[in-house]
Amino acid sequence: xxxxxxxxxxxxxxxxxxxxxxxxxxxxxxxxxxxxxxxxxxxxxxxxxxxxxxxxxxxxxxxxxxxxxxxxxxxxxxxxxxxxxxxxxxxxxxxxxxxxxxxxxxxxxxxxxx
Amino acid sequence: xxxxxxxxxxxxxxxxxxxxxxxxxxxxxxxxxxxxxxxxxxxxxxxxxxxxxxxxxxxxxxxxxxxxxxxxxxxxxxxxxxxxxxxxxxxxxxxxxxxxxxxxxxxxxxxxxx
Numbered sequence: 001x002x003x004x005x006x007x008x009x010x011x012x013x014x015x016x017x018x019x020x021x022x023x024x025x026x027x028x029x030x031x032x033x034x035x036x037x038x039x040x041x042x043x044x045x046x047x048x049x050x051x052x053x054x055x056x057x058x059x060x061x062x063x064x065x066x067x068x069x070x071x072x073x074x075x076x077x078x079x080x081x082x083x084x085x086x087x088x089x090x091x092x093x094x095x096x097x098x099x100x101x102x103x104x105x106x107x108x109x110x111x112x113x114x
Numbered sequence: 115x116x117x118x119x120x121x122x123x124x125x126x127x128x129x130x131x132x133x134x135x136x137x138x139x140x141x142x143x144x145x146x147x148x149x150x151x152x153x154x155x156x157x158x159x160x161x162x163x164x165x166x167x168x169x170x171x172x173x174x175x176x177x178x179x180x181x182x183x184x185x186x187x188x189x190x191x192x193x194x195x196x197x198x199x200x201x202x203x204x205x206x207x208x209x210x211x212x213x214x215x216x217x218x219x220x221x222x223x224x225x226x227x228x
Contacts, residue, residue: 004157035218040123040220040221041220042118042204042218042219042221043158043204043206043215043218044218044222045215045217058215059215059217072189090157090158092157092158099146099163099165099208099210100163100165102160103160103216105158105159106157107156107157107159108156108157109153110153
């Protein structure tokens with residue numbers, strides 16, 4: 001198993017540009033989520049999905065869109081990038097919402113918005 | 115919503131010394147508690163978790179943590195650290211009513227010196 005994969009690893013955008021961060025998992029997990037990591041703030045939940053076709057907002061959803069058309073993929077879209085979205089983005093997945101399921105994280109995407 | 119405070123942003127320690135990384139949480143309901151480790155340029159890995167039962171939880175790599183409900187704490191300990199333990203450590207909490215929403219602390223950077 002590849003686990004949770006994310007592409008790209010690094011990205012530089014100009015203000016106002018759009019892009020999609022890709023996330024895929026091959027463990028048949030129902031639950032997938034996106035976090036951003038900023039210095040001194042830990043990880044904050046952006047959006048999550050409990051299954052194909054079902055998404056919901058987390059703690060910091062503004063400026064981001066998600067969709068979940070398949071179990072495997074959970075892309076994160078920035079429609080109009082802003083410097084405040086400069087961050088490291090992590091995708092995570094776990095089997096389901098049961099608390100004893102381990103959450104697996106991808107390697108991250110480092111995004112810089114100029 | 116629940117929240118997490120990690121009391122030390124950086125902890126330097128010499129190799130083979132004991133270490134304690136402190137974590138306090140706040141929540142109006144019962145919680146699940148987690149410690150994650152992040153090695154440089156990698157995603158997060160689960161070290162250990164408290165769901166219920168014994169308040170002393172043992173994890174991977176010789177780490178353990180103790181849940182103290184009266185102190186609302188979940189401190190991480192290791193009796194003898196190695197150079198390879200140098201990493202960032204995150205405490206996280208989710209409450210029993212809403213397991214979608216895991217909140218992370220800001221992180222503690224552990225640096226083990228020879």
